[in-house]
Amino acid sequence: MHARRSSASLFKAALLILVLNLLLAPTVFAARCLYVSSYHAGYVWNDDIEEAMEKVLHGQCEIKKFYMDGKRNLSPEFARKRGVAAKKLIETWKPDVIIAADDNVSRYLVMPHLKNASVPVVFCGVNWTVEPYGYPYRNTTGMVEIGPVEPLAKEVRKVVPQARQGVFLSADEMTQNKEFALTKKVYAKHGITITHHPVKTMADWEDAFLEAQNADFIIIGNNAGINDWSNDRAHAQVRNKAQKFTVSYLDWMAPYTMLTMAKIAGEQGDWAARAALRILKGARPDSIPIAANQRWNVFINSPLLQATGFTLSPEIMDKGVQAGP
Numbered sequence: 113m114h115a116r117r118s119s120a121s122l123f124k125a126a127l128l129i130l131v132l133n134l135l136l137a138p139t140v141f142a143a144r145c146l147y148v149s150s151y152h153a154g155y156v157w158n159d160d161i162e163e164a165m166e167k168v169l170h171g172q173c174e175i176k177k178f179y180m181d182g183k184r185n186l187s188p189e190f191a192r193k194r195g196v197a198a199k200k201l202i203e204t205w206k207p208d209v210i211i212a213a214d215d216n217v218s219r220y221l222v223m224p225h226l227k228n229a230s231v232p233v234v235f236c237g238v239n240w241t242v243e244p245y246g247y248p249y250r251n252t253t254g255m256v257e258i259g260p261v262e263p264l265a266k267e268v269r270k271v272v273p274q275a276r277q278g279v280f281l282s283a284d285e286m287t288q289n290k291e292f293a294l295t296k297k298v299y300a301k302h303g304i305t306i307t308h309h310p311v312k313t314m315a316d317w318e319d320a321f322l323e324a325q326n327a328d329f330i331i332i333g334n335n336a337g338i339n340d341w342s343n344d345r346a347h348a349q350v351r352n353k354a355q356k357f358t359v360s361y362l363d364w365m366a367p368y369t370m371l372t373m374a375k376i377a378g379e380q381g382d383w384a385a386r387a388a389l390r391i392l393k394g395a396r397p398d399s400i401p402i403a404a405n406q407r408w409n410v411f412i413n414s415p416l417l418q419a420t421g422f423t424l425s426p427e428i429m430d431k432g433v434q435a436g437p
Contacts, residue, residue, distance in 0.1 A: 143173035143392050146207035148198050150216035150237070152181045155336060156364045157377045161213050161237060164381030172389060176205060182216040183336040186285050195220035202231065209388045212254075213237050213380070215287050218245045226251070232397045236384040237377070239287050240294045242402065253400040255383045259291065259361040260373040260408045261298045264331075267371060269302055270425055271357050272329050277305055279324040281317070282333025284310035291333060306331070314340045318349050325355045332360040332369045343367075350416060357422050366411035366435035370422060374409045411435035 147165060151158040162177070169175055178201055180194045198221045202210065212222050214237035222233055228250045235247070235254030242248070242256060268275055280295055282288040292308045299306045307327070309320040317338060324330045335341050350358070350368045360366065363374035387400050412424065412432035424432075 143209070144205065144207040145169055145173040145175050145388060145392075146178065146202065146205065146210045147175060148178045148180065148210060148212050148217045148221060150180045150182045150214035151336070152179050152184055153177075155183055157237075157336075157362075158213065160377035161381035161384075164378035165211060165385040168382055168385035169388065173208070173392065176201075176207070180216050180220070182214075183285070184339060186337060188220075191216055191220045195225065199225045202226075207231060209234065209391050211236065211384045211388055213384070214257075215239055215290070218242075218247075219286075222249075222252070232388075232391045234384045234387045234391070234397070236380040239290050248398055248402060251397050253387055253397045254402055255380050255387075256402065256404045257375060257380060258404050259295075259375055261295050261361070264359050264361065264371075264373050265299050265302050265304070267373075267425070267428060268304075268329055268357065268359060271371075271422055275304055275328040277307070277327045278329045278331060279320075279327045280306050280308045280331045280333055281320050281324055282308070282310055283335055283337030284312050285334075285337040288333050288337070295331065304328075311338065314338060314342050314345055317341075318345065321349050322353055325353065327356060329357040329359065332358055332362075332365050334362055335365065351419070354416060354420055357420070358416070361408075363409060363411060366413060370413050370416045370420070371424060371428065371432075372409075372411040372413075372435065374411060375405060376407050376409060379405050379407055409433065 147162065149158050166175065178198050180191060182191055210231060210233045212218060212233055212235040218235055218238055222235065223245045226233055231251065233252045235252060237257045238254060239257050247254065278299060280292045288310065296306045309324065311317045311320050346368050358369040360369040360372045361374060363372060366372040383403060390400060391397055410428060410432040412429065413435050417424065
């Protein structure tokens with residue numbers, strides 16, 4: 113009788129240990145998803161893509177992340193080395209799908225190392241056009257990042273009807289050069305010439321902003337790549353020196369501009385993650401058409417508008433969210 117009770121107790125103890133092990137064991141996913149970012153953790157655009165991606169992929173696959181760090185390190189040689197490092201990670205970790213965010217990953221990883229490879233790639237955040245990278249490949253699909261340049265140009269024309277000369281002020285880096293080239297083409301259709309002022313330091317940005325007051329309006333591009341950027345100095349410069357109408361297409365630059373129509377990074381991350389899930393379920397990457405973003409947010413900086421006397425259309429005022437220092 114005692115032996116039976118001991119055996120039953122041992123069985124219950126073993127069963128309890130087994131249940132606890134099952135409950136406490138780490139989740140094992142059948143699929144591996146590698147997220148490769150052109151930039152660094154903490155960069156706003158990058159973080160928003162990543163957050164949207166993780167919401168979709170949570171519980172669906174094991175996610176590993178790799179950062180190319182291309183905003184803080186602008187040299188092509190650094191980017192090429194990071195591309196090689198990412199390739200080595202892919203060879204050892206063997207992901208089932210790769211999400212490649214923004215241009216540097218396409219230029220320095222996908223194009224030289226993964227073109228028509230066996231591993232599927234979903235790109236996102238590629239500015240304006242895929243032509244520089246020769247997409248599509250057999251193993252790719254993705255979302256192109258298109259800024260609301262045409263709607264912004266129309267608003268500039270409404271606010272500054274006689275505008276003929278504009279300045280594009282940005283950090284001196286690859287994606288901004290690409291943005292400028294396409295912005296220039298769009299504004300040319302409206303009879304407006306755009307000049308690019310690329311800068312490397314905060315002092316250069318302050319000087320270029322002051323010089324840009326000689327133009328009819330200013331497009332404020334990305335500050336990422338200006339490693340000594342100061343929010344306080346930028347606020348002071350636009351508050352004290354702005355005389356001309358300013359616009360941007362980046363939400364984090366809204367405090368320094370009068371009107372911002374901002375691309376939504378989360379749209380890129382959400383789309384890329386959903387495409388990745390389709391691929392994990394068996395869809396061929398090249399069966400998913402390349403898409404372009406469809407949405408943007410509108411921000412209005414009332415203090416700057418009031419200080420300079422510029423007036424926006426009622427339609428824009430109704431859509432806009434207030435932004436400012």
